Amino acid sequence: MLAQLALGEANVTELAQPFLDDMSLPAVTKHLKVLESAGLIEKTRDAQWRPCRIKPDGFKDVAEWMETYRAWWEESFDRLDDYLKTVVARPTPTETTAKGKRHARKPK
Amino acid sequence: MLAQLALGEANVTELAQPFLDDMSLPAVTKHLKVLESAGLIEKTRDAQWRPCRIKPDGFKDVAEWMETYRAWWEESFDRLDDYLKTVVARPTPTETTAKGKRHARKPK
DNA sequence: TCGATAATTAACCGTGTAGTTAATTAACCG
DNA sequence: CGGTTAATTAACTACACGGTTAATTATCGA
Structure with a gap:
């Protein structure tokens, strides 16, 4: 619909026309x-009729x-890319540290 | 949570800990x-415990x-940027064409 | 005025998402 | 064994999304 509006003003049924196979007018x-x-x-x-047009300012804001x-x-x-490069060599960051220690549980 | 896991392995409660004010463990x-x-x-x-680790291959796929x-x-x-530049000058594409014609209605 | 046309509104409905509480499973340890 | 801890499962709830049909509003034009 926005693509259509980029070509110029259009009212609701005109905008809806390509979609009416799939959905109803109220949906539009x-x-x-x-x-x-x-x-x-x-x-x-x-x-x-309700002619619609694009509001350039709105799009400008989005842009x-x-x-x-x-x-x-x-x-x-x-960053993700870099991280992945570091991981291919070493299996897992923690695997090198904390061996056998597992989880330190606080004693009551 | 992913950020946490990027630092290394962590189990469920560890991952959940920063969020437990906002949500329950089952949610995690x-x-x-x-x-x-x-x-x-x-x-x-x-x-x-259920230690979790990042699966680099998965991220690689996403990347x-x-x-x-x-x-x-x-x-x-x-393209949007270009379009916006063309619009600032002229108010609206159709406004120049179809003046007074409005909507051509097919006569029965 | 009356019928057709354009569009909206009202009142629903099904589904997916994201959470909840309560119960359950599973393992550890004194 | 029995209690504690970690986590999951089950069953349920609330809500947003995207759609529906039927009714309603508003306008034009013969």
């Missing part, structure tokens, strides 16, 4: 309501939000 | 079962899977 209405309350689209009115997390995300991705 | 057991069935961790047994999607993901991210 609800879906659209989510997008609207998420600030991604805007619904106006034209008689009995910015993602950008702030991309760094963190890729870092942890690389 | 279930959580761990999900991780295990996802191939991310491995549970062994040591008397009444590889993510890598295959990273390209696609970043592409669509950039």
Whole structure:
């Protein structure tokens, strides 16, 4: 639906049309309501039609939000990669330490 | 919990300890079962304890899977960025076309 | 005015998720 | 053996999600 809206304004039935085999119109209405309350689209009115359009600002916000997390995300991705490289050689971190000790239980 | 396991082997109560304010032990057991069935961790047994360790291969699989999607993901991210740049100038794609025409209704 | 069209609302329903408490299993140890 | 500790299982609950059908609202146009 967003792809469709990226091509330009469209009302509910137009957006629903490719999906009507799989779901009902009310389902589409609800879906659209989510997008609207998420600030991604805007619904106006034209008689009995509800033309929808994309809200660029909403997407801009999302894009910015993602950008702030991309760094963190890729870092942890690389950290995982590094960690995996360290593990291939040694079987398991603890296996070298605490041999026979197992679990230190506190005496009452 | 995974962060904890990255530091080395740990049994269930040890993993649960930071969370016991918020959730019960059975909840942790279930959580761990999900991780295990996802191939991310491995549970062994040591008397009444169940030491868990990370399963590097599982993470390797995830890492590889993510890598295959990273390209696609970043592409669509950039496409969105491009699209937003085109939108800031012109208000809305359709607004220029179809003026006064509105909705062509098929005559019965 | 009345019928058709566009869309929404109301009232449900099934399922998956994530948790709970209480009971149960299993092992250790004095 | 009997108590304690570790963990799991069983049975249940609450809730969000995503959908449904049927009814309702609102508008246009002949």
